[in-house]
Amino acid sequence: MRTHFCGLVDETLIGQTVTLAGWTDVARNQGGVCFIDLRDHEGIVQVTVELDNAQVFAIAASLGYEDVLQVEGVVRARHAVNDRLRTGKVEVIASAITVLNKAAPLPFHAHENPGEETRLKYRYLDLRRPQMQRMQRTRIRLVQALRRYLDARGFQDIETPILTKATPEGARDFLVPARMHPGEFYALPQSPQLFKQILMVAGFDRYYQIARCFRDEALRADRQLEFTQLDMEFAFVGERDVQDFVEQMIRAIFAEVIDVELAAPFPRMSWAEAMRRYGSDKPDLRIDLELVDVAELVKDCGFAVFTAAAHDAEGRVAALRIPGGASLSRKQIDEYAAHAAKYGSKGLAYIKLSEAGEVASPIAKFFAQERLAALIAHVGAGNGDIVFFGAGGYNTVCDFMGAVRLKAGKDFGLVSDGWRPLWVTDFPMFEWDEQAQRFVALHHPFTAPAVDDIAQLRAHARTAVSRGYDMVLNGNEIGGGSIRIHRPDMQSAVFELLGIGQQEARAKFGFLLDALNYGAPPHGGIAFGIDRIAALMAGTDSIRDVIPFPKTTGAQDLMTDAPSPIPDEQLAELHVQVRGGEK
């Protein structure tokens, strides 16, 4: 239907007859000449129709936005050169135009942004817009580059099932009624974790997959019900083998896809250090602000919130200095407090130092003059700064002061340009769940502990460190992985510590325990969030911009109108019914 792409017609074709096909980007009638901007995925070319070609002119004059055309014509040099277009030196003098499909008046035009609901409902129009085409292509090139990198290095791209077994650990499963097994269900995989471990036991040595994963969780701005990860696993490795390999891969891919050189090597930081300095296990190093521990300086002040936390072995009192923060109004400070409250803060104390050096602070009264001065000096605050204080349980203080740090970084323009990757390592093995009165796995129950000795792990479970690691980039956890447990006795011991009894462990993970028992190599791996990395590369905050057909935060596909009700007869075949619905 065409001999050339619109966007690639250039001066090398002058004098030739070409056939093009594409969309009417704009058509305008200018003093007896009709100009059509004809667009395809490669770009736009100007088609010119002169009045003396009456039949073709009549067609051209009646065109509307987005009509689909086939155009035949001769390429000619253009008088008014447009340097912004590859095709800007030429025009196509149309000898024939066929309207392949008329377009009805559009709900919005390519150069508008009509709001996300409308964009998602008419996703095919949204995706036609040049910036959306660019962002989708960034994602496509990312995945292509990753595959090429891994294929060239002996990794095997292996598919794992989508209809699999429910594993009630972790996030909520999506379930699928099994028609052939009344009352039973498949589950969609939260990740291919167990299958990739099984592949290592099966001798595949190096595995990867661009894998669709599913989590039925409340959607936040950066989450989708289904998401895509680069899933990888290596046999016969330690953590540095995995980390070094994928660090080099990520560097190569950033260079290839968006021409960015990432630091070599990535800085490394323990989980404990990241929490202490940044209040986060995925610190955004572009923001040059750090938390400062002040328990020593406040432990005898009269403010009970501070003194209680300062004397609690599991408490923390942390300060964050924001340069220039004295400009915050009372209302703005309240907004910071409200923001901190979302992350568990019960109150956000502060000391403001005016440009003139005057102290304004609701907690100043609890400190003698020189104690206050010492505190201010300790956090390095100067005139014009504000210092926020958080006190309470260690992890809670980290969480909300980390959130305050991020907000301040954005509000005060303290986020530097560029790319700041790092490794976070030495995660705790377990978290203590107060409510359930048991340990939960910080990563997942298959992560190996740093110690090889089961008795030692049992004796020091609360402080045990795992062999997990995260790759962080500009405040995003873009990859997470670990060395896995490969010994069945250690796996059983970890299940036990997590309160998973022997019987339950067999029922849920019997095949894994068997597999570990029949010659499992030491192994480890990592998974990268493709949606997030693509969004970072494309320069957008929303992963929905780099997912071709995303769902809303309300878990709906506005274009196809999913989910939708299903006739009861169809449910009956699947042996289920809607609760409270008719039988």
Added chain:
Amino acid sequence: MRTHFCGLVDETLIGQTVTLAGWTDVARNQGGVCFIDLRDHEGIVQVTVELDNAQVFAIAASLGYEDVLQVEGVVRARHAVNDRLRTGKVEVIASAITVLNKAAPLPFHAHENPGEETRLKYRYLDLRRPQMQRMQRTRIRLVQALRRYLDARGFQDIETPILTKATPEGARDFLVPARMHPGEFYALPQSPQLFKQILMVAGFDRYYQIARCFRDEALRADRQLEFTQLDMEFAFVGERDVQDFVEQMIRAIFAEVIDVELAAPFPRMSWAEAMRRYGSDKPDLRIDLELVDVAELVKDCGFAVFTAAAHDAEGRVAALRIPGGASLSRKQIDEYAAHAAKYGSKGLAYIKLSEAGEVASPIAKFFAQERLAALIAHVGAGNGDIVFFGAGGYNTVCDFMGAVRLKAGKDFGLVSDGWRPLWVTDFPMFEWDEQAQRFVALHHPFTAPAVDDIAQLRAHARTAVSRGYDMVLNGNEIGGGSIRIHRPDMQSAVFELLGIGQQEARAKFGFLLDALNYGAPPHGGIAFGIDRIAALMAGTDSIRDVIPFPKTTGAQDLMTDAPSPIPDEQLAELHVQVRGGEK
């Protein structure tokens, strides 16, 4: 953990110290020397431990099958060269052995085939077997080669959703209860059909995806609940553009992956011709047998089954000559009749010609001598042959006589070696469903008819031909596609002919009709069955051999034990319950 792979240790390394890691394929103690065949994914190398190295010898002497080892040693030339192994000229004299993981006694050994149930339950052991590794790698290389081919030609690899909308046309959907939308369900896609059409409307021009698809249908030997297809779509094309492109692709991929040259060009055949000559829309051309129409010769015979079909405009009387078939016993002939009955036959008449030329046939009595001779001459039967006859409705006769043809081909060793691809084209647009008293789409409701004129399509719907096409290889439909409808008025007309009312069409496919209305280019595409192509390439009859974790014909994953019952509390969160189960 290793410096080299076991399977790659060769004479270039003689004298060097290497560290290897792998599985104990065999360990044997032979006159004071211990030999270990150490295996990894690259192959096997012989590790030798001499008695004078007492500590290492003790470890080696205690090894069992599949123990996982790390071995350090020096590579040495071997006395008894084993030419069958790449490593056969060397051995590794072990200076240290570390047992990384002991293996328990195995349920079966690598060189056994314990039956499919056991294989699937212990899939990790099954996949370790060299022939399974080979078959999986054939699949991996197939997918890799396809991606590389398409990436190099401007195709965009684009993901479409797995959680999507139920479309009650076609096969049965898998459903997923939507927690955030009580009483509503997502469906798993039967194919990305509508999304890929939408991508064409969105201007992506060339799309592909290695896509997981789901059909909740009874499993036959060659079907899985979830399967993988290479899904492709092209904008601004006619059928020959698509066919020529993918034909060249398939040829290139067969050459690259299994070094096979397929015919160039593929032969082409209309659906009508394929049915007439082979009784199948996916004829296996390796079998040099054809159906022969004999209605003219039997229309006046006394056998009512023949005469009725011969006088019915929609009937058929077809014969199939099987050379050498006179050797079939009465019991074997009954087996053919039973086989035909599975495909709708009500009886299978035959004429047997003994080596001496004697006729044995239950229908001979209906024919005068010279009529019988004429019939035998018409089908070209000679001494020692058998001729089967089928009579009835046209398509039914095709189906069961086609099945008889395939069985005879196999039974009589008439399936030639090699690869016989072809295109089948000009499929009927509709089939008349007697039960529902309406048309159903032979392909799918988005396939374009050969005629552009709606009135003409309506007037001749029963005989209308579509722009669909299948690629067939050795009797397998390996790819199927079509030019799609791109005009909204034609799409509405086809929905109407299929008995899908305007309201229903809007509810189910409103977004498609809208999309066609807002500037849809002419487009078409195809989808290839990756599992089947991989099985053909790997030389196995079972697609389960080329799927890493397949389900049984009973729709179960025997390794993880999916599907499984789910606690009612968990179902309550999803607003569903098991029918007849407790509330």
